[in-house]
Amino acid sequence: MIRVLFVDAGAAPLATLEVRLKPLFDDWQMQFVAGADAALKLLDTARFDVIVSELGSAASGFDGSGLLHKCRERWPAMVRLILSAETRQDVVMKALPIAHQFLAKPFDPGHLRQVVSRACALQAKLYSNGVMASLGSLKSLPAVPRLYQLLSQELDSGRATPKSIATIIEQDMSMTARLLQLVNSAFFGLSRRITNIREAVTYLGFEPIRNLVASTEMFRAMSKMCSPTGFSLDAVQQHSQRVGTIAAGLLTDRELSRTAYCAGMLHDIGRVVLAVSMPEAFSRASDLAKRLNIPLHEAEQQVFACTHAEIGAHLLVLWGLPPALVEAVAFHHSPALLGDTQLGIAGATQVADAIDQG
Numbered sequence: 001m002i003r004v005l006f007v008d009a010g011a012a013p014l015a016t017l018e019v020r021l022k023p024l025f026d027d028w029q030m031q032f033v034a035g036a037d038a039a040l041k042l043l044d045t046a047r048f049d050v051i052v053s054e055l056g057s058a059a060s061g062f063d064g065s066g067l068l069h070k071c072r073e074r075w076p077a078m079v080r081l082i083l084s085a086e087t088r089q090d091v092v093m094k095a096l097p098i099a100h101q102f103l104a105k106p107f108d109p110g111h112l113r114q115v116v117s118r119a120c121a122l123q124a125k126l127y128s129n130g131v132m133a134s135l136g137s138l139k140s141l142p143a144v145p146r147l148y149q150l151l152s153q154e155l156d157s158g159r160a161t162p163k164s165i166a167t168i169i170e171q172d173m174s175m176t177a178r179l180l181q182l183v184n185s186a187f188f189g190l191s192r193r194i195t196n197i198r199e200a201v202t203y204l205g206f207e208p209i210r211n212l213v214a215s216t217e218m219f220r221a222m223s224k225m226c227s228p229t230g231f232s233l234d235a236v237q238q239h240s241q242r243v244g245t246i247a248a249g250l251l252t253d254r255e256l257s258r259t260a261y262c263a264g265m266l267h268d269i270g271r272v273v274l275a276v277s278m279p280e281a282f283s284r285a286s287d288l289a290k291r292l293n294i295p296l297h298e299a300e301q302q303v304f305a306c307t308h309a310e311i312g313a314h315l316l317v318l319w320g321l322p323p324a325l326v327e328a329v330a331f332h333h334s335p336a337l338l339g340d341t342q343l344g345i346a347g348a349t350q351v352a353d354a355i356d357q358g
Contacts (some may be wrong), residue, residue: 006021007039027113054084083107101119
């Protein structure tokens with residue numbers, strides 16, 4: 001049974017939450033705690049799979065971001081969600097690197113059930129070998145410095161267009177993933193999920209993207225992150241971009257084609273996560289693949305008891321990315337498991353990956 005801790009500033013909002021969540025009592029073990037100090041005290045003695053906190057602020061006496069920051073450091077495997085009526089974009093942007101997702105009040109209990117269930121789906125498997133803790137403690141993803149600088153310059157040039165901004169972001173898996181996380185956040189209240197970068201840039205406008213670029217916790221240069229000897233972020237990015245381009249060309253439907261490009265761009269994001277968060281174990285998997293002449297994902301299964309496909313998919317689930325992208329990343333080595341009778345996004349990604357591997 002999933003264990004969920006709800007935290008808010010006072011008893012009244014928690015009582016309202018408890019009433020609204022009655023339909024979930026049979027599926028979840030829930031506790032409701034007023035105040036960050038009381039929450040931390042409880043977490044010292046009991047394990048939870050998910051924490052759901054109001055945002056608040058340090059000035060108001062309840063700092064949800066600060067609470068989740070401590071949770072990330074002390075209990076990194078726990079899923080961290082914000083449930084808030086906050087409408088200030090700068091406040092939400094500050095919290096985005098700390099929380100996995102932002103959920104807006106008033107909320108739909110059915111939607112909350114879906115978010116939590118999806119976030120916890122792979123937890124049992126990924127708990128082995130510290131993989132889940134590494135995912136949970138991940139603060140930033142490496143962006144290619146050249147593209148990061150190019151995006152900053154383009155935003156400040158006064159000549160930027162949605163097309164020019166999207167063209168830069170589409171070349172970098174970290175920026176692609178973070179922008180899709182942002183645009184699909186409940187903060188923006190979209191009635192449908194966005195799965196391609198050009199539409200995301202057009203919808204958001206430049207200011208949220210400028211804030212995203214300015215957030216020091218979102219991205220970090222590869223040179224400042226620990227990585228295995230011989231690992232090249234540039235090589236992974238270039239491969240992913242080629243896979244995205246090929247996958248997009250395999251599908252005739254325009255919307256599916258654009259989604260397939262993003263799926264190709266993100267299909268190996270789990271490799272990057274492993275390389276920067278567990279470099280020694282990643283090196284063992286790489287060496288094993290070479291020694292036994294087997295695919296890397298088979299070697300990862302032996303070392304981590306899971307693969308970069310599952311890790312990448314789980315990260316995208318935690319960040320609330322659309323199911324079409326999550327499925328493509330999760331099954332890009334085995335799309336037949338989805339049962340599709342026609343070539344879909346996951347299948348196109350697998351074919352493109354095979355083509356680019358030679």
